[in-house]
Amino acid sequence: MMPDLGKYALEVNSSYAMSLLALAVITGLYVRRSRAVKRALAAQEAAQDA
Amino acid sequence: MNNRPIAPRFWDRFWRLANPKVFMGWSGRLLPWIAAAAALSLCTGLTWGYFLTPDDMRQGSTVKIIYLHVPAALMAINGYLLMFVGALVWLIRRQHVSVLAAKAAAPVGMVMTLIALATGAIWGQPMWGTYWVWDPRLTSFLILFLFYVGYIALWAAIEDEDTAADLTSVLAIVGAVFAMLSRYAVLFWNQGLHQGTTVTVADGAKQENISNVFFQPLLLSMAGFGLLFLTLLLVGTRMEVRSRRLKVLQARERME
Amino acid sequence: MIQLFLRDIGLSVRSGGGFGLALIFFLIVVTLIPFALGPDQAALAVIAPGVLWLGALLACLLSLDRIFGLDYEDGTLDLLATSPLPPEAVYIAKAAAHWLTTGLPLSLAAPVLGVLLNLNFETGKILCLSLLLGTPALSLIGAFGASLTLGVKRGGLLLSLLVLPLYVPSLIFGAQAVRLAAQGLAYDVALVLLSAISLGAAAILPLASGAALRINLR
Numbered sequence: 279m280m281p282d283l284g285k286y287a288l289e290v291n292s293s294y295a296m297s298l299l300a301l302a303v304i305t306g307l308y309v310r311r312s313r314a315v316k317r318a319l320a321a322q323e324a325a326q327d328a
Numbered sequence: 329m330n331n332r333p334i335a336p337r338f339w340d341r342f343w344r345l346a347n348p349k350v351f352m353g354w355s356g357r358l359l360p361w362i363a364a365a366a367a368l369s370l371c372t373g374l375t376w377g378y379f380l381t382p383d384d385m386r387q388g389s390t391v392k393i394i395y396l397h398v399p400a401a402l403m404a405i406n407g408y409l410l411m412f413v414g415a416l417v418w419l420i421r422r423q424h425v426s427v428l429a430a431k432a433a434a435p436v437g438m439v440m441t442l443i444a445l446a447t448g449a450i451w452g453q454p455m456w457g458t459y460w461v462w463d464p465r466l467t468s469f470l471i472l473f474l475f476y477v478g479y480i481a482l483w484a485a486i487e488d489e490d491t492a493a494d495l496t497s498v499l500a501i502v503g504a505v506f507a508m509l510s511r512y513a514v515l516f517w518n519q520g521l522h523q524g525t526t527v528t529v530a531d532g533a534k535q536e537n538i539s540n541v542f543f544q545p546l547l548l549s550m551a552g553f554g555l556l557f558l559t560l561l562l563v564g565t566r567m568e569v570r571s572r573r574l575k576v577l578q579a580r581e582r583m584e
Numbered sequence: 585m586i587q588l589f590l591r592d593i594g595l596s597v598r599s600g601g602g603f604g605l606a607l608i609f610f611l612i613v614v615t616l617i618p619f620a621l622g623p624d625q626a627a628l629a630v631i632a633p634g635v636l637w638l639g640a641l642l643a644c645l646l647s648l649d650r651i652f653g654l655d656y657e658d659g660t661l662d663l664l665a666t667s668p669l670p671p672e673a674v675y676i677a678k679a680a681a682h683w684l685t686t687g688l689p690l691s692l693a694a695p696v697l698g699v700l701l702n703l704n705f706e707t708g709k710i711l712c713l714s715l716l717l718g719t720p721a722l723s724l725i726g727a728f729g730a731s732l733t734l735g736v737k738r739g740g741l742l743l744s745l746l747v748l749p750l751y752v753p754s755l756i757f758g759a760q761a762v763r764l765a766a767q768g769l770a771y772d773v774a775l776v777l778l779s780a781i782s783l784g785a786a787a788i789l790p791l792a793s794g795a796a797l798r799i800n801l802r
Contacts, residue, residue: 482732
């Protein structure tokens with residue numbers, strides 16, 4: 279059920295879309311980089327223990 | 329007073345939380361809960377704000393942008409404050425975790441500043457008739473954005489990690505002083521330009537008379553943005569701690 | 585310290601130094617403005633204070649990476665670090681030399697260039713005064729930025745990125761003072777605040793910059 283946004287629908291929707299996209303991008307970036315580092319560290323530790 | 333022996337013990341414990349190993353322990357345990365709370369309050373707050381609030385009489389449906397704009401602006405400022413504190417703690421106590429937290433906070437704070445600027449501009453177009461006004465608040469945020477960019481750029485430019493940590497911390501502290509200074513300078517500048525005709529009156533008045541219908545979801549999405557910031561901060565700091573350890577291990581390997 | 589100061593001045597006045605360059609850059613900026621905005625005298629008079637301040641600020645920026653850059657590369661700075669002279673004093677000497685070779689000539693040249701932009705003589709005097717009071721802050725902040733980016737290769741762009749936001753308060757108050765003077769209004773508050781920034785910068789930045797130099801030279 280979409281609320282009736284009247285004549286400002288474009289403004290409201292675009293700012294929600296943009297903000298959510300920005301938050302999603304930064305979250306995705308952080309999670310991805312953190313996973314990559316975690317994996318690299320695990321590999322390094324395993325290699326050094328062996 | 330018998331609280332004297334307790335106080336140092338409390339601070340000892342407090343600073344122990346910043347020991348990298350201890351930090352990884354507690355932050356790992358806390359992270360899922362904070363992330364879940366962030367997702368929950370952000371979704372509820374924004375859904376509530378988007379679907380279930382009435383339109384404002386004067387602003388129509390654009391009032392719904394407030395649920396993004398105000399929390400983002402709040403976290404943009406708090407992000408810089410956090411960087412300042414992190415830098416100070418690093419320079420005084422040499423706690424690695426604190427400077428790494430400052431480093432992790434910067435990109436998130438920058439994105440928050442961008443969101444605040446973009447949503448403000450979109451709201452300004454129908455309300456003020458223009459996307460951008462050289463109004464004190466807007467201008468201060470643009471300057472804040474530049475400070476974030478400079479801080480991140482300096483981190484990226486210096487190769488040695490500890491040198492980078494020291495220099496960016498000095499920059500963050502000087503930057504904080506100048507950011508405050510700019511805030512007041514900008515107020516002075518704009519008052520001089522258009523005497524008496526400030527556009528922010530609408531903004532300020534609205535916040536004074538903001539009614540519960542709008543305020544409750546706003547509070548919730550503010551909590552949501554705050555928790556999301558905290559989540560990203562922990563994720564980022566944990567990543568930096570790990571990457572620091574990775575570099576140490578790699579260096580050790582080369583030495584052998 | 586005084587010797588270092590004199591040596592720096594000597595180096596920048598000699599050919600290849602930043603001395604003439606900043607002035608010529610300033611002249612070129614002022615010459616280009618009417619080409620970009622049209623030769624309307626009234627319009628030029630309105631924007632002249634801001635343009636002259638901005639031109640002086642950018643001219644200041646040009647020579648910043650020379651403050652420490654050459655001395656860092658040829659090892660002079662390492663020698664200075666081992667000398668009994670504290671890095672704070674090195675910073676002050678360098679910033680003072682920079683101001684004397686860029687800030688001061690720019691301030692004196694600004695009213696003359698103001699004539700080109702239809703700025704009257706009375707306002708020109710205020711412009712000169714505001715630049716005299718404001719450019720020390722520009723040199724101090726600039727030298728601080730230079731001490732931060734010391735070890736960065738090709739740090740010129742980064743230096744501008746770090747320093748320009750810090751210039752905002754000085755630019756606001758300086759241009760504001762001249763603008764108010766041009767309109768015949770009271771401008772003393774802006775001048776006082778402008779000098780306050782310069783004095784504040786002189787009080788705080790030596791500490792910050794000394795720390796940055798120590799970090800870079802250890």
